Amino acid sequence: MLDERIGAKTQRFAVLGESLGHTWSPYIHNSLFRACCRDAIYLPITVPKDRLASAVDVFRSCFDGFNVTIPYKERIIPLLDEVDDAVRACGAVNTVENRSGRLIGHITDGLGMLRAIEEHGVFTGQADVLILGGGGAARVAGYEFLSRGGRVTFAVRDVEKGKRLASELSQTQQDGMHRIAVCPLSAIPEAAHDLLINCTPVGMYPHTQESPVGEHVISRCAAVFDAVYNPRKTQLLLMAKRASIPAIEGLGMLFYQAVEAQKLWFQGDFRADASAQNDIYMELQAQL
Numbered sequence: 001m002l003d004e005r006i007g008a009k010t011q012r013f014a015v016l017g018e019s020l021g022h023t024w025s026p027y028i029h030n031s032l033f034r035a036c037c038r039d040a041i042y043l044p045i046t047v048p049k050d051r052l053a054s055a056v057d058v059f060r061s062c063f064d065g066f067n068v069t070i071p072y073k074e075r076i077i078p079l080l081d082e083v084d085d086a087v088r089a090c091g092a093v094n095t096v097e098n099r100s101g102r103l104i105g106h107i108t109d110g111l112g113m114l115r116a117i118e119e120h121g122v123f124t125g126q127a128d129v130l131i132l133g134g135g136g137a138a139r140v141a142g143y144e145f146l147s148r149g150g151r152v153t154f155a156v157r158d159v160e161k162g163k164r165l166a167s168e169l170s171q172t173q174q175d176g177m178h179r180i181a182v183c184p185l186s187a188i189p190e191a192a193h194d195l196l197i198n199c200t201p202v203g204m205y206p207h208t209q210e211s212p213v214g215e216h217v218i219s220r221c222a223a224v225f226d227a228v229y230n231p232r233k234t235q236l237l238l239m240a241k242r243a244s245i246p247a248i249e250g251l252g253m254l255f256y257q258a259v260e261a262q263k264l265w266f267q268g269d270f271r272a273d274a275s276a277q278n279d280i281y282m283e284l285q286a287q288l
Contacts, residue, residue, distance in 0.1 A: 011040035012062060013265065016055065016076075017069040020044040024284070025067055028258045031280045036271035040064075047072070053079055059096070060103055065265040066096050067258075073107075073136070080105045089143045089172040092136055095261040106264055109137065110144035112257025113197075113225070119256075120248050122195065122223045126150050130221060132185065132212045133199035134162045137227055139169065141197050146173045146180070153181040155188050155213075188217050196221035203234040211235040219243055226250050232288060251288065255281050 015025040029042035047055040052072060056079045059066050068076050073092040077083060080096065083105040087093050093105035114124050126149040131138050134156035142152045146169060156162035162182040170176035183189060202212040208231050218224060224240040229250035240247035259277060263270045272280075 005039075006041055007039075009039060011038070011064045013040060013042045013065050013067075014045045014059070014063055015042070015067040015069055016045055016047055016059065016072060018046060018049065018071055020046055020069070023069070024254060024287075025069075025258060027287070028255060028280070028284065029262070031283065032258070032262055032272050032276075035276040035280060038271065052076065056080075056103070060098065060101055063098060065098050065261075067261060068093050068096060077105060079103075085172070086110065086140075086143060089169065090136070090140050092140070094257065095264055097264050106261075107140060108257040108260035108264070109253065110140040111260040112255070113141060113227070113253045114144055115256035115259070116250075116252025117195070117223070117225055117248055119252060120223070120246055122246060122248070124148060124150075124195075127194040128192075129153070130155060130188070130193040130196045130217075131199055132197065132202075134158065134165050135199065138197075138199035139165060141199055142169050142180070143172065146176060151179045151181075153183060153188075153191075153193070155183050155185045157185050159184055185212070188213065191220065193221045194223070196224045198224075198226045198228065198234075198236055201228065203236055204228045205230045209235060211239060215239050215243065218245065221245065224248065227253060229254060229288070232285075251285065252281070255284055 015023055023044055026042050026044050033040045076093055080103045086107050087105050090107055092107055095106045095108050097104040117124055128151045129145045130153050131141050132155050134154055145152055154162045166180040166182050170180055198212050200212045202210050218239050223246040225248040226234045226236050227250040228234050232249050232251055237247040
């Protein structure tokens with residue numbers, strides 16, 4: 001039986017991906033809709049790789065906005081009408097606005113990361129940041145901190161790949177090359193940093209006893225953020241807590257990137273205040 005709350009005027013949103021069995025996006029977005037008494041629904045929609053273009057045509061005509069996840073964050077870009085500066089710098093999209101049939105791509109992962117960090121009282125402007133990893137999440141983190149006047153050191157396994165990343169990001173920032181450094185993950189220089197960010201999968205379930213770096217690196221950082229959220233308390237964060245260093249879990253990034261997506265979809269009509277957001281985040285924590 002069709003839910004009586006869903007009607008012709010119900011706004012439609014979705015996450016588009018190839019495999020969505022474990023996504024938390026519908027829970028987060030529908031919780032935000034309910035908190036705001038908004039007539040909207042959010043659905044997970046799986047799309048085979050050979051149907052991406054036709055699926056985007058359907059979304060253009062039938063959905064008010066949508067999210068994009070693996071493996072389509074890069075592949076969807078040529079199918080969009082416009083992308084923002086962050087997408088051009090990072091080469092990936094996770095949020096799409098539909099403005100009267102015109103699809104505009106954004107990436108809110110970095111903004112979600114910043115919000116999660118700032119919620120713990122850690123200042124993100126002009127910060128000196130040590131980023132572990134050189135993949136997509138590291139690129140997004142680097143872009144956001146460089147855009148705020150910060151300095152970034154990428155600690156990577158593949159130094160040549162890291163240098164290419166640094167070169168590409170430097171072209172998006174004024175004086176960028178002078179604010180980016182690259183080093184081997186196995187030989188991080190002994191320097192202090194305002195923040196350590198783990199953008200590697202090290203420590204993720206089922207390898208929960210692993211950490212990308214040891215206490216000798218953690219102790220030189222004023223705060224630690226781990227993008228891994230399964231488990232919520234990674235070995236990296238546990239070591240930071242033992243050293244009395246602020247330890248910030250990756251679940252906040254997952255939640256706040258969704259908040260930032262809704263801000264784009266609804267522009268000035270985003271209704272979930274800080275109290276409502278906090279309640280939903282606490283519910284999400286309890287679920288996990």
